[in-house]
Amino acid sequence: MVAAKSIPQNHHETPAQREMRILAEQQAKHISDAIDEQLRVERAELKKNKPDVKILLLGQSESGKSTTLKQFQLLHTPAAFQAERMAWRIVIYLNLVRSVRRVLDTISAEREEEISELSDTASLLSDGQTAVSSVSTDPETRRIAAEKYAEYSTALAPVLELEARLIRNLREDDDEDEATRLGDGSAPGWSVPRGEYAVRTTSNWKRALTLGRSRSKRKSASVSVPWWEDPSDPVHTLESCRNSMNRLWKDEWVRRRLVEKRVRLQESSGFYLDEIERITAKMYAPTDEDVLKARLKTVGVVEHSFTINMGSIRGNSNWVIYDVGGSRSQRHAWAPFFQDVNAIIFLAPISAFDQVLTEVRARPSRLYLSATALIPNCLVSQDSRVNRLEDSLLLWRAVVSNKLLEKVPIVLFLNKCDLLREKIEAGVQLKNHLLTYGDRPNEYEPVSKYLRNKFGLLHNQNSSNRDRELFIHFTAVIDKAKTAQIITSVREAILRINLKTLKLM
Ligand SMILES: Nc1nc2c(ncn2[C@@H]2O[C@H](COP(=O)(O)OP(=O)(O)OP(=O)(O)O)[C@@H](O)[C@H]2O)c(=O)[nH]1
Ligand SMILES: [Mg+2]
Structure with missing residues (x-):
């Protein structure tokens, strides 16, 4: 599976070079065989069982859904990640x-x-x-x-x-x-x-x-x-x-x-x-x-399965994560997945408060016009371009108020915090894009806290289920170590809720 599988023989090579080449070939083969074996085990494990937990990744285009999926892959199916690296x-x-x-x-x-x-x-x-x-x-x-x-x-x-x-x-x-x-x-x-x-x-x-x-x-x-x-x-x-x-x-x-x-x-x-x-x-x-x-836009739905070993008593838990395309033209594909999903991870890139969607410069849809009125004082652009933060807030509101998802726990990743920090430190003013921010300090802590409250409030105002479990994390999902920690805690929370639900059934 690795790139150095076959290193061509050079007819002018010295004995030392020859030895080096053979050694490199042997090492490459060794790594390749180990990956193949691990892949075989991962696949065999998945084939055996049907999923216990289904997770849906939602959020606008470029919010970090596919990157989050890569992080799950790194943690739970490292051989598959390794095999796809090249x-x-x-x-x-x-x-x-x-x-x-x-x-x-x-x-x-x-x-x-x-x-x-x-x-x-x-x-x-x-x-x-x-x-x-x-x-x-x-x-x-x-x-x-x-x-x-x-x-x-x-x-x-x-x-x-x-x-x-x-x-x-x-x-x-x-x-x-x-x-x-x-x-x-x-x-x-x-x-x-x-x-x-x-x-x-x-x-x-x-x-x-x-x-x-x-x-x-x-x-x-x-x-x-x-x-x-x-x-x-x-x-x-x-x-x-x-x-x-x-x-x-x-x-x-x-x-x-x-x-x-x-x-x-x-x-x-x-x-x-x-x-x-x-x-x-x-x-x-x-x-x-x-x-x-690496950035490659998702068109369609990517399904990723893996198994979590929960110890000798609890056994294995089989998970499927669905990664959907987040651009406006892709969002119609989300609804069929709402039916029997166990948890949603919603990504909102909060660094994008001064950016607009690059998608079609179209007239605002009816959903937009009516929903905009429901988010008071959120900045609405004067032309037909849509502010990215506004788009995330509207999407969030649509998801939390969706009846089919009423009982589904939601994990909110306030993502791209690394970029938010850089932007704020470079002097970009939130109040120029979000009028309600007013004269609060333009610093990372108050800004991120304010945005967190905005999403939290929208949930409380629009979700018909007050008891829904909501977990909010500040993330930078390109950060491998920190995201691994967050994913582990999210995983435990979802498993706990899932077990509770199963006992009630
Ligand atoms: N700096 C930074 N970059 C990020 C972060 N999260 C994602 N990215 C980058 O943002 C880009 C878009 O991320 P994707 O995961 O492809 O976004 P997506 O939500 O899957 O987008 P669609 O497939 O279009 O729906 C990628 O190049 C990521 O590496 C983050 O927290 N910080
Ligand atoms: Mg994607």
């Missing part, structure tokens, strides 16, 4: 290429107006700063912008061209034609080519890329080469453009442009520009943290 390499490359494209788009004068519309970090109100005009009229600035854009777009053309190839890599082994989509999926063509990458959950992409072999030769040749030896592997293009990418990202003029345009790439999903050297290295293998950071 498949994420292509997604990480795609994320890196997308960041490069976004920087280039931002410095391109022609694209300025489009960027301000598509930017997912666009503020709804000025933070007390002077609003920057979207198109610069200063001829000198325009001249420099044109020169910089020409220089970087030429140097980085191979990286931009790579995007299509990487997408093909993800969809190559898929039976269905449109497994890999750009954009939201609900409005064909709206954001191509700068939309998000999504792979339908029925796709075989992980299995296909897990083998870690050269994709071009795998189908035809009998000789197997590791991917880093395959000249057509994307890593070579990235490696050859590494210096240009570094130069672009470290260019002070470019950085100033990003600040002026309020493009905060550091807080956007799948950000790897600070680690270009490591990510573009020839034999790069994604770390756990890299996989947790």
Whole structure:
């Protein structure tokens, strides 16, 4: 299962090199066999039993649902996580290429107006700063912008061209034609080519890329080469453009442009520009943290099963977690799962109070118009763009007031707390986006507490079941150690409630 399964023989190698190669091959085989065996045990265990606990992950797009699922996988089916590690390499490359494209788009004068519309970090109100005009009229600035854009777009053309190839890599082994989509999926063509990458959950992409072999030769040749030896592997293009990418990202003029345009790439999903050297290295293998950071939008529903050993007396407990797509066009798929779910984990990214949904710039739906009236003083944008925090609050209200879910315990993850802290410390004012915050101190503790109370209050006002168990956690689900602790406590709470329910039945 690992990348170094087969290291080709070099006919000019010295005896010492030969010995090293054989040793590396033996070690790789050993690891691979151990993973295969653990996988076999994990799968056999799951086949034996039907699920005792069903968990549904809910929340808007980019709230962290799939990342939470990865954390469950890391804890409970580590072999499966390990086996899929190499498949994420292509997604990480795609994320890196997308960041490069976004920087280039931002410095391109022609694209300025489009960027301000598509930017997912666009503020709804000025933070007390002077609003920057979207198109610069200063001829000198325009001249420099044109020169910089020409220089970087030429140097980085191979990286931009790579995007299509990487997408093909993800969809190559898929039976269905449109497994890999750009954009939201609900409005064909709206954001191509700068939309998000999504792979339908029925796709075989992980299995296909897990083998870690050269994709071009795998189908035809009998000789197997590791991917880093395959000249057509994307890593070579990235490696050859590494210096240009570094130069672009470290260019002070470019950085100033990003600040002026309020493009905060550091807080956007799948950000790897600070680690270009490591990510573009020839034999790069994604770390756990890299996989947790990788962004691939969910289209459809992902089901993940695992077994928890609760000791000799209580035996095993079989769990299934459903991870759904959170964008507006995907939410219709949630309802069928409400029927017999045992617990919900709802994710609300509270750092997103100054961001808008990147999804279709559509007219607000009827649900939105009526629900907005029910959340007094929550900021409503003047145009049709929807504030992300507002969207989370409305979704939360819809979930807690849903009759089918009346008896279902809910775990609320107030997520992306790391980004919230950074944003507050950078001086972004909550009161400019949430009027009710008023003159309270713009510091992490009071801000996070205020947001927690807002979600808690909405639950109390809208849930018809006052006795429902509600657990609220501040999370940063890309943090492996802290999230492991939280998941363990969530797991215990759900097991306790489930046992109580079973006894009452
Ligand atoms: N810094 C930071 N990034 C996070 C956190 N949680 C998730 N992310 C990142 O945010 C991005 C989006 O997370 P996903 O888990 O893909 O979001 P999702 O809710 O599954 O989104 P959809 O599939 O579109 O519904 C990923 O790149 C994650 O690594 C967090 O707490 N802090
Ligand atoms: Mg997802």
